[in-house]
Amino acid sequence: xxxxxxxxxxxxxxxxxxxxxxxxxxxxxFNHEGDWESIIVRLNGAYTVNGVxxxxxxxxxxxxxxNNISWFDNTHPIGWVADGSHATYPSELAxxxxxxxxxxxPLLNCQTKDAYRxxxxxNGKLGRSGYQGGGVVNVGEKNFPLNGQLFIRxxxxxxxxxxxxxTSGPRTPSFQSNWKLDAQ
Numbered sequence: 540x541x542x543x544x545x546x547x548x549x550x551x552x553x554x555x556x557x558x559x560x561x562x563x564x565x566x567x568x569f570n571h572e573g574d575w576e577s578i579i580v581r582l583n584g585a586y587t588v589n590g591v592x593x594x595x596x597x598x599x600x601x602x603x604x605x606n607n608i609s610w611f612d613n614t615h616p617i618g619w620v621a622d623g624s625h626a627t628y629p630s631e632l633a634x635x636x637x638x639x640x641x642x643x644x645p646l647l648n649c650q651t652k653d654a655y656r657x658x659x660x661x662n663g664k665l666g667r668s669g670y671q672g673g674g675v676v677n678v679g680e681k682n683f684p685l686n687g688q689l690f691i692r693x694x695x696x697x698x699x700x701x702x703x704x705x706t707s708g709p710r711t712p713s714f715q716s717n718w719k720l721d722a723q
Contacts, residue, residue, distance in 0.1 A: 547581060558625070620649070
């Protein structure tokens with residue numbers, strides 16, 4: 540998981556978390572390699588959580604206030620990731636109801652199983668059921684990459700180029716429209 544921090548329009552900070560998925564096994568022909576998805580935690584001027592933007596394919600229009608979010612240990616927002624497309628939703632129901640069909644039948648996008656949990660911040664030390672993440676790597680900015688993350692300057696798409704933008708991987712996060720969403 541990769542992090543990006545910047546000042547927002549309400550006098551606080553936005554904590555942007557980017558997830559990289561090497562493969563996207565979506566339905567029909569909407570597969571592509573190298574998928575980048577994100578959530579953005581919005582802090583107010585007192586640096587308390589104002590809300591969270593849940594993003595899917597560059598669209599971060601799903602926003603929930605802090606009291607309308609599920610929290611893990613009251614410290615980490617819980618997001619549900621759609622199977623195959625990797626869009627992030629604020630609840631399992633919202634994920635399951637996302638408009639995805641295969642052969643005319645709606646699919647249930649999310650599954651809630653302890654073994655599928657991804658503790659991205661834990662750095663392997665949480666000791667609970669599920670995948671243990673390696674922590675958050677702060678990538679910095681395009682002109683000032685941090686922690687050796689020079690990929691942040693890479694403009695092109697990730698993975699092979701498909702016939703359309705949907706079948707091609709997205710650009711590096713720093714070249715996506717939501718890189719500075721709600722910036723000051």
